[in-house]
Structures are given as structure tokens and as C-alpha cells.
Amino acid sequence: MATGRTHRPATRSRGIPEATVARLPLYLRALTALSERSVPTVSSEELAAAAGVNSAKLRKDFSYLGSYGTRGVGYDVEYLVYQISRELGLTQDWPVVIVGIGNLGAALANYGGFASRGFRVAALIDADPDLTGRVVAGIPVQHSDDLEKIVEENGVSIGVITTPAGVAQEVCDRLVNAGVTSILNFAPTVLSVPDGVDVRKVDLSIELQILAFHEQRKAGELAADAPLPETPADAIPATTRQQIPAEAAAQDAARARRGAGSAGGTGSAKGAAKTKDPADQGPDGDVPAVMPA
Numbered sequence: 001m002a003t004g005r006t007h008r009p010a011t012r013s014r015g016i017p018e019a020t021v022a023r024l025p026l027y028l029r030a031l032t033a034l035s036e037r038s039v040p041t042v043s044s045e046e047l048a049a050a051a052g053v054n055s056a057k058l059r060k061d062f063s064y065l066g067s068y069g070t071r072g073v074g075y076d077v078e079y080l081v082y083q084i085s086r087e088l089g090l091t092q093d094w095p096v097v098i099v100g101i102g103n104l105g106a107a108l109a110n111y112g113g114f115a116s117r118g119f120r121v122a123a124l125i126d127a128d129p130d131l132t133g134r135v136v137a138g139i140p141v142q143h144s145d146d147l148e149k150i151v152e153e154n155g156v157s158i159g160v161i162t163t164p165a166g167v168a169q170e171v172c173d174r175l176v177n178a179g180v181t182s183i184l185n186f187a188p189t190v191l192s193v194p195d196g197v198d199v200r201k202v203d204l205s206i207e208l209q210i211l212a213f214h215e216q217r218k219a220g221e222l223a224a225d226a227p228l229p230e231t232p233a234d235a236i237p238a239t240t241r242q243q244i245p246a247e248a249a250a251q252d253a254a255r256a257r258r259g260a261g262s263a264g265g266t267g268s269a270k271g272a273a274k275t276k277d278p279a280d281q282g283p284d285g286d287v288p289a290v291m292p293a
């Protein structure tokens with residue numbers, strides 16, 4: 001099997017919008033469930049409902065893959081699974097390192113879902129000497145002094161940062177200098193990376209804030225005898241406004257219009273360091289890895 005180091009996924013070079021790329025895993029999850037039930041074909045409406053998107057958007061997304069389905073029959077489930085997996089680079093083996101093997105890093109290491117999606121946890125790294133040699137999820141933790149060597153030996157191109165925020169930038173710099181070109185950052189800090197390095201940020205508290213926003217709206221709608229007026233947009237805190245799905249979708253569209261953009265830059269990792277364009281960023285700066293509903 002090819003390693004992830006030598007080939008980047010072809011998605012951006014083929015001009016697939018970032019917003020479409022971000023929906024492909026949703027389609028894949030729905031299709032995989034159909035495949036497991038041996039369902040041979042699916043209509044765009046059924047698949048759209050299962051993936052939680054509208055069917056016109058789904059058909060547009062699939063047109064970027066060159067997949068149009070058959071009128072009256074729908075889409076071939078197995079073929080779409082293959083096509084989307086290939087677009088996402090999941091037919092390759094992607095060795096991943098996790099740096100920071102505390103509560104979160106250990107939980108991620110133990111998550112069995114990565115391997116089935118083509119992501120192999122190749123190494124676990126931590127700065128705590130007491131953790132060195134300890135086996136987590138069947139993998140011995142290695143000391144961060146050896147980070148560069150570990151990345152090189154394992155041909156790692158994807159690094160997951162689960163360290164405290166204060167050291168995340170330093171860890172990121174070391175990973176990038178060692179050859180990592182994609183970072184999944186769980187630490188609550190904005191990372192600065194050179195051109196050609198992609199950063200995705202996961203922040204569960206942002207997801208909870210979005211849910212809180214919807215809960216508030218639902219509560220307002222349920223108060224039938226005293227319905228709340230529409231909340232004026234400018235009365236919503238800026239951080240919350242940024243997370244409203246419609247606006248997030250508009251940002252996706254803007255990103256798509258800008259083409260590959262900074263979130264998908266494929267330039268040289270040797271370029272000048274920069275912080276991502278705020279328009280491409282989540283509330284804290286980096287691109288949020290969890291898509292709005």
C-alpha cells in the first residue's frame with residue numbers, strides 16, 4: 001500500500017470546492033452504512049437525507065466527482081464508496097502521529113475508527129519521561145526528543161496535537177520541520193504554519209455553543225404565548241454569530257469561490273510562515289475540523 005507521504009489527495013488539484021470536500025466524509029459515512037446493509041443503489045434524495053444535506057447540493061457535489069447516477073435507478077453504492085474514498089485519499093495508508101498522550105491523546109489513540117478509514121496511528125509521542133515506553137492502544141509511547149526521527153522513519157504527513165496550548169506551536173513547528181504537512185489541532189490555540197501546511201482545528205466547546213444557540217432558538221419558538229422576537233443579528237455575540245451554520249455555509253461558499261485558498265494551499269512547506277486568513281478560520285483562527293450541521 002502506498003504511504004501518505006508521497007502523494008497528496010487529488011481533490012484540490014481537480015478543483016473540488018473545499019465545502020464539497022468537507023461534505024464527502026458525510027456522504028461516505030452514509031454510503032458505508034448502506035453498503036454494510038448490502039443496499040445496491042440509492043437515490044440522491046435518500047442519500048441526501050441520510051447525510052443531512054439537501055439533494056440539489058448532493059447532486060452538485062457528485063458532479064465534481066464526475067458521478068451523475070442513473071435516472072430512475074440512482075447511484076451505485078459500492079462505486080460511490082470507492083470514488084469518494086479515492087477522492088479523499090483513503091485508498092492510501094496515512095500514517096498519523098499523536099503528540100501529547102494525556103487524557104485526550106490516549107482516547108484518540110484508542111479510537112478504533114481511524115484504521116478502518118485509512119488512518120494508521122504510527123506513533124505516540126509525549127514529553128513526559130514517565131510515559132516513555134508505556135503502551136497505549138498497543139503502541140509504546142515515545143519521547144518527544146525523538147519526534148523528528150519518528151516522523152521521518154514512519155513517513156508521517158499527518159500530525160495530531162493534543163498537548164497543552166502553551167506548547168502546541170512549538171510542537172507544530174517541530175512536526176512541520178520534520179516533514180508533516182497536515183495538522184489536526186485539538187489545543188485551544190491558533191497555530192501559525194507555512195504555506196503548504198494544512199491545519200484543521202477541533203473544538204468541541206464551539207460545537208456545544210452552536211447547540212446552545214439552537215436550544216435558545218427552540219425555547220423561544222416554544223414559548224407560544226409570548227414568542228420571542230427574532231434576535232437581531234447584531235445582538236448576538238460576535239463569536240456566536242460566526243458559528244451560525246448559514247454563515248458558516250456562506251464562508252464555505254466564499255472559500256470555494258476563492259478556490260484552493262489558504263485552507264487548501266498546496267504550495268511549498270518552505271514558504272513564509274503565516275497565520276491563516278481570518279475569513280478561512282473558525283472563531284479561534286484555524287479552520288474548524290468539525291463541520292456545522
Ligand SMILES: NC(=O)c1ccc[n+]([C@@H]2O[C@H](COP(=O)([O-])OP(=O)(O)OC[C@H]3O[C@@H](n4cnc5c(N)ncnc54)[C@H](O)[C@@H]3O)[C@@H](O)[C@H]2O)c1
Pocket residue numbers: 099100101102103104105125126127128144162163164165167171185186187188202203204205
Ligand atoms: N478540542 C477539544 O474539543 C478539546 C477537548 C478536550 C481537551 N482539549 C485540549 O487538548 C489538550 C490535551 O488535553 P488533555 O486533557 O489530554 O491534557 P493532559 O494534560 O491529560 O495531556 C497533555 C499531554 O501533553 C504532554 N505534553 C506536554 N508538553 C508536551 C510537549 N512539548 N511535547 C509532547 N507532549 C507534551 C503531557 O505530558 C501530557 O501527557 C489540551 O490543550 C486541551 O485543552 C481539546
